[in-house]
Amino acid sequence: MNVRIPTLDLTRNYARIRGEVEEAMSRVLESQHFIMGPDIALFEGECESYLDGVEAISCASGSDALLLALMALDVQPGDEVITTPYSFFATASCITRLGATPVFVDVDPDTYNIDMDKVREAVTPKTKAFLPVHLFGQLAPIEEIVNELRERGIAIVEDAAQAFGAWRMVDGRPLRAGTIGDLGCFSFFPTKNLGAFGDGGMVTAKSKEHADRLRTLRLHGAGKTYYHDEVGLNSRLDTLQAAVLRVKLRHLEEWNEERRRAADRYAMLFAERGLSEWIVPPKELGQNHHIYHQYVLRAKQRDELQAHLEREGITSRVYYPVSLHLQKCFAFLGGKEGDLPVSERLAKETLALPIFPEITMEEQSRIADGIRNFYDC
Numbered sequence: 001m002n003v004r005i006p007t008l009d010l011t012r013n014y015a016r017i018r019g020e021v022e023e024a025m026s027r028v029l030e031s032q033h034f035i036m037g038p039d040i041a042l043f044e045g046e047c048e049s050y051l052d053g054v055e056a057i058s059c060a061s062g063s064d065a066l067l068l069a070l071m072a073l074d075v076q077p078g079d080e081v082i083t084t085p086y087s088f089f090a091t092a093s094c095i096t097r098l099g100a101t102p103v104f105v106d107v108d109p110d111t112y113n114i115d116m117d118k119v120r121e122a123v124t125p126k127t128k129a130f131l132p133v134h135l136f137g138q139l140a141p142i143e144e145i146v147n148e149l150r151e152r153g154i155a156i157v158e159d160a161a162q163a164f165g166a167w168r169m170v171d172g173r174p175l176r177a178g179t180i181g182d183l184g185c186f187s188f189f190p191t192k193n194l195g196a197f198g199d200g201g202m203v204t205a206k207s208k209e210h211a212d213r214l215r216t217l218r219l220h221g222a223g224k225t226y227y228h229d230e231v232g233l234n235s236r237l238d239t240l241q242a243a244v245l246r247v248k249l250r251h252l253e254e255w256n257e258e259r260r261r262a263a264d265r266y267a268m269l270f271a272e273r274g275l276s277e278w279i280v281p282p283k284e285l286g287q288n289h290h291i292y293h294q295y296v297l298r299a300k301q302r303d304e305l306q307a308h309l310e311r312e313g314i315t316s317r318v319y320y321p322v323s324l325h326l327q328k329c330f331a332f333l334g335g336k337e338g339d340l341p342v343s344e345r346l347a348k349e350t351l352a353l354p355i356f357p358e359i360t361m362e363e364q365s366r367i368a369d370g371i372r373n374f375y376d377c
């Protein structure tokens, strides 16, 4: 039996940076400055340089980043927030947590991202914000409607939890995920392409007003310690995590490129095996620089294929098995089967294959062979 191929092997990544990380963590340990230590402002500053044109406010998780972003916009009961049904749960729960109503709009079958034409149709006088997700590491083409929505007083919050460093050419300029809308939300959950050694997150803001409000909101709404202007959250990034993330950010560009090369190799290996009748590889839009946080294809007989790969020692995952409008906790919104056919179909057809910067050609060949063996072609 071959060695099992995991969807993600963080130990290989750690081996490349162990020395740098140990030094950075040891510096924090010696200082014993665990909350809002110097690495926090340094990390935020480095993110601001890397992302270009935004202020960065770190926080405790990607889920909190989304919640803080909507709080900074005063999203409240009666408001509608347009978002995608094909994403991780936190994209929608931040809306209902504030008593507002998620309006799910169906997605594009090729990119799995929210369909811009359908977003236009979903706008009502109650629409307070638009919350697109740059799913699996590829930007949604939101620049098409950003200005139109802004003119109608609608704020744009990008969920960039899976897309740190991904970009898109807009008017001849590369714009990174989280810098096109008014606010951007990032997650440093360990499995994300920029992952900490525990939970972590960040909000990016275009305006100083939003940035200042977010800095207060993450500290219990206290502008000055023990003086509370409003009720916020206790949501800070740990200094230790910031120290780790500073090391990783220095390598991120290289790792994202390695992910892209791995995606190219998959495409080549599938083409060589003539698999186009059975699987549809992920599509990258022309102006996009996809960073392949996940490599998600569509497959005929998806569940059987996954079981077959499992028997061959290949791990794969389904992102996401249930469209958000059909989640039990959102039943009160009245969503039903058939409402969002593309999202529902993707939930039955997509499969995420192993991808990470250190994955080898040999492993990818075994995966492609495993797929060919299943379809017996």
Ligand SMILES: *Cc1c(COP(=O)(O)O)cnc(C)c1O
Binding pocket: 061, 062, 063, 064, 087, 088, 090, 091, 133, 159, 161, 162, 186, 187, 188, 189, 199, 200, 201
């Ligand atoms: C991971 C993720 C989140 C939540 O991030 P956490 O850090 O796990 O709270 C939100 N949205 C999307 C699209 C994600 O992938």
